[in-house]
Amino acid sequence: MAALFATHDLAVGYVHGKHSTTLLSRLNLSLEAGQLVALLGQNGAGKSTLLRALTCATSPIAGTIEVAGRNLARIAMRERSRIIGLVSTDRIQAGALTVTELVGLGRQPHTGFLGRLDDHDRAIVASALHSVGIDAKANSYVAELSDGERQKAMIARALAQQTPIIVLDEPTAFLDAASRIETMQLLASLAHDQHKAILLSTHDISRSLLLTDELWLITRDRKVVTGPTSEMIHSAAMNQVFSNRHVAFNVEHCDYESIP
Numbered sequence: 001m002a003a004l005f006a007t008h009d010l011a012v013g014y015v016h017g018k019h020s021t022t023l024l025s026r027l028n029l030s031l032e033a034g035q036l037v038a039l040l041g042q043n044g045a046g047k048s049t050l051l052r053a054l055t056c057a058t059s060p061i062a063g064t065i066e067v068a069g070r071n072l073a074r075i076a077m078r079e080r081s082r083i084i085g086l087v088s089t090d091r092i093q094a095g096a097l098t099v100t101e102l103v104g105l106g107r108q109p110h111t112g113f114l115g116r117l118d119d120h121d122r123a124i125v126a127s128a129l130h131s132v133g134i135d136a137k138a139n140s141y142v143a144e145l146s147d148g149e150r151q152k153a154m155i156a157r158a159l160a161q162q163t164p165i166i167v168l169d170e171p172t173a174f175l176d177a178a179s180r181i182e183t184m185q186l187l188a189s190l191a192h193d194q195h196k197a198i199l200l201s202t203h204d205i206s207r208s209l210l211l212t213d214e215l216w217l218i219t220r221d222r223k224v225v226t227g228p229t230s231e232m233i234h235s236a237a238m239n240q241v242f243s244n245r246h247v248a249f250n251v252e253h254c255d256y257e258s259i260p
Helices: 047-054 099-107 119-132 147-160 177-193 205-211 236-240
Strands: 005-016 019-027 036-040 062-067 084-087 165-169 197-201 214-218 224-228 247-250 255-258
Touching: 005 047, 019 047, 036 047, 036 177, 036 205, 047 165, 047 197, 084 147, 099 119, 099 147, 119 147, 147 165, 147 177, 177 197, 177 205, 205 255, 214 236, 236 247
Parallel strands: 036 197, 036 214, 084 165, 165 197
Antiparallel strands: 005 019, 005 062, 214 224, 247 255
16 A cells, blocks of 8 residues: 655754754655554654654654655645644643634634634534544533543544544643543544544553554664554564663563563
8 A cells, every 4th residue: 555644764853053953864654544653762762853843843854755745845834734633732722612613623724714614614523523422522611621521622623624644742641541542542443444544652652552553663772663563562673662771561561661
């Protein structure tokens, strides 16, 4: 299957005036429709930096990003927002909005300058709410939602954009155990049932290994190793993530544990 999203010799990092610091380089990554992919790595490895470059929040230091064979850098911003939906860890100040109004913001790339929704847009918003299972909260204020419900609303907003690609930065970071499980199951369902290409960064390793199709693993020496999750969990790469020699991957538990 041809990749929907691909990078070619991509390098990402920080730019300081005329100088740059490269965190990750020579990245040739690909993402297919219908895939749920987890980006794993220790703190400071460059996960968020990579996601920002992939979503055009920042410019890569080198290389190119292509979507369906088109150079993403040459696509106008409005059109990009019809291609990639982003769910970030930032806590947006949307408490005064109803859930329907928040999800309706996802229609902005498709509406006119005033952002008015017609019946077609409202049907898409209702469908997005149904897809994440919060129909009953449609008229509730965002401020009234639990953390898990708020995350579902943010995912619904991305669905309302109707983008083929959705990128999430630590989508389970502020959630309790039950909500983490539910969110990961939801993302797997959206990838497989709605044929979305979904990429997420996460520290929720055990659940990501159980539910994702592929891993992008940032090793401690800043290499990115990729492959099907079922193969990666049995590979040596799983023990190349953390610098701490007392942390090792337990294949049976699908998680990292402390060792003497």
